[in-house]
Amino acid sequence: MHPILETRKLCHVYSQGTPFEQTALHDVDFTAYAGEYLGIIGHTGSGKSTLIQHLNGLLKPTSGQVLFDGTDIWSDPAVTRQTRFQVGLVFQYPEYQLFEETVYKDISFGPKNMKLDEGEIDRRVRQAAEFVGLTEAQLAKSPFELSGGQKRRVAIAGVIAMEPRVLILDEPTAGLDPVGVDAILGNIRDYHQATGATIIMVSHSMEEVARTVERLVVVNDAVIPFSGTPREVFRHGAELETMGLGVPQMTRVFLRLRQLGVDIDPSVYTVEQARDAILAAKGVG
Amino acid sequence: MALKDITLGQYFPGNTPIHRLDPRTKILLTLYYIVALFTAEFLLTYALMFLALASGIAISKVGAKTILRGMKPVVLIVVITALLNLFYTPGTPILSFWIFTLTVEGIWAAFFMTVRILMLITGTFLLTYTTSPILLTDGIESLLGPLKKVRVPVHELAMMMSIALRFIPTLIEETDKIMSAQKARGADFETGNLFQKARALVPLLVPLFISAFRRADELAVAMECRCYHGGEGRTRMRQLKYTRADWAVIVLGLLGCIAITVMGHFGL
Structure with a gap:
């Protein structure tokens, strides 16, 4: 697999040289491969937000490198700017960054900054709106007339419209009702399948990432203690608990069953897998 | 995160005798001090006041370094004031060139003006360094209390001030976040001429205002819910x-203030 984004020995220290000095990242080696659906988990203050802000050059490393397609993104200001367009970043609660008179104009803010021509901007805005399920009529509305969930979709469309090769989303489902959560996750999955872009989703909900991502990176106390497929990561159940992250409910049930002496595979994390594992254990499946 | 590094409240928590003084005492004392500073005209009185200020700083454990760092923004003003006083005070000329004339009186005036401004700033800094913003507004409200009799909304003004102070860090954080979000969409806040820079602020200011109004609304509701x-x-x-x-x-x-006025009369 081709690594699209890499960090090498990435360190970031906030307020260096003051009494408020704080190390947010320490010698982090992180890799995202082209086309994968990657999850980053960590509790509040673990350094995950600092990490993603390095990936598109919003924060400059205190030391270490960030490579996009093998090039150091800080090697040249033009490269840094290009990286911002290639690596789209959707912040937490992105609906608070909307500012234009109409939804259409707000989505076109990114493409306009890329200096694309009118026709291309129009195509991208409409396509991005379609990905997130916004209707033609909504494009002409003021973003402030929409509901919370709709506003969030507008904000996500604003980043998708830049057609980034890597799309990073920081807790895209925070504060939404279950229907809204499913809709947003569905939109992201559709985008991933249709464009083949790399998706990096930051979350602290194990249930959510377990359902969606192909690979997981755990961030804790400024380092990455482990990464791998959800199945591999959830084997570290006990360590995850001490990090305050916890494992999906199904995994917890199965870990406990094992402790009780039931011979069963503990690396399950969805209801379907649980069903199969139980059937296998009973010798039915 | 350059924005976060700005210290606006500039309060340094501590538990020294100066920190423990009642905020009203400190405000009154600072007022005496400012009045005395502007009535004092001679070396000895300044020396006395400097002694008082220096011991205040020493007791408060704020540290000379912090005080000096606080001076940085006013250096330019002090230099300009000193230069104007130096060359534009009429009196006995020492040397003159082009349109500038250096006088004996000018040197003294520049010296006193510089000392006066620096001591004024240091003194007021000592107040804000050792008093938390909340205590400061409480103190102001209490001192202005008598004005309530003539229908000045003292409590409301103090409450407004507390709320404003409380929300400065929140707004700074919010600005930082929105700026990053718009930069991620290719917004450029640094380059371009003045007009372009002003235009670039629209994507920052609109969301900032909207969230400020939203916060104000939520705060008002929360306060009403608690029967304010x-x-x-x-x-x-x-x-x-x-x-x-x-x-x-x-x-x-008070005694110090009287002493300085009396000494001023005798030309000390």
Whole structure:
């Protein structure tokens, strides 16, 4: 697999040289491969937000490198700017960054900054709106007339419209009702399948990432203690608990069953897998 | 995160005798000090006041470094004031070139003006460094209390000030976040001419205003839910109380003030 984004020995220290000095990242080696659906988990203050802000050059490393397609993104200001367009970043609660008179104009803010021509901007805005399920009529509305969930979709469309090769989303489902959560996750999955872009989703909900991502990176106390497929990561159940992250409910049930002496595979994390594992254990499946 | 590094409240928590003084004492003392500073005209009186200020700083444990760092933004003003005084005070000329004339009186005037401004700033800094913003507004509200009789909305003004102070860090954080979000969409806040830079601020200011209004709305509702209805009959969790140390300092300050005025009369 081709690594699209890499960090090498990435360190970031906030307020260096003051009494408020704080190390947010320490010698982090992180890799995202082209086309994968990657999850980053960590509790509040673990350094995950600092990490993603390095990936598109919003924060400059205190030391270490960030490579996009093998090039150091800080090697040249033009490269840094290009990286911002290639690596789209959707912040937490992105609906608070909307500012234009109409939804259409707000989505076109990114493409306009890329200096694309009118026709291309129009195509991208409409396509991005379609990905997130916004209707033609909504494009002409003021973003402030929409509901919370709709506003969030507008904000996500604003980043998708830049057609980034890597799309990073920081807790895209925070504060939404279950229907809204499913809709947003569905939109992201559709985008991933249709464009083949790399998706990096930051979350602290194990249930959510377990359902969606192909690979997981755990961030804790400024380092990455482990990464791998959800199945591999959830084997570290006990360590995850001490990090305050916890494992999906199904995994917890199965870990406990094992402790009780039931011979069963503990690396399950969805209801379907649980069903199969139980059937296998009973010798039915 | 350059924005976050700005210290606006500039309060340095501590537990020194100066920190423990009643905020009203400190405000009154600072007022005496400012008045005395502008009545004092001679070396000895300045030396006296400098002594008072220096011992205040020493007791408060704020540190000379912090005080000096606070001076940085006013250096330019001080330099300009000093230069103007130096060359534009009429008196006995020492040397003159082009349109500038250096006079003996000018040198003295520049010296005193510089000392005066620096001491003024240091003195007021000592107040804000050792008093938390909340205590400061409580103190102001209590001192202005008598004005309530002539229908000045003292409590409301103090409440507005507390709320404003409380939300400065929140707004700075919010600005930082929105700026990053718009930069991620290719917004450029740094380059371009003045007009372009002003235009670039629109994507920052609109969301910032909207969120400020939203916060204000939420805060108003939260306050009403807890039956806030202005200052009338409102009691406090933290009661301000003058201690013996406060009275001592107030009397000492008053005496110092009188002494300086008297000394001024005798040309000291």
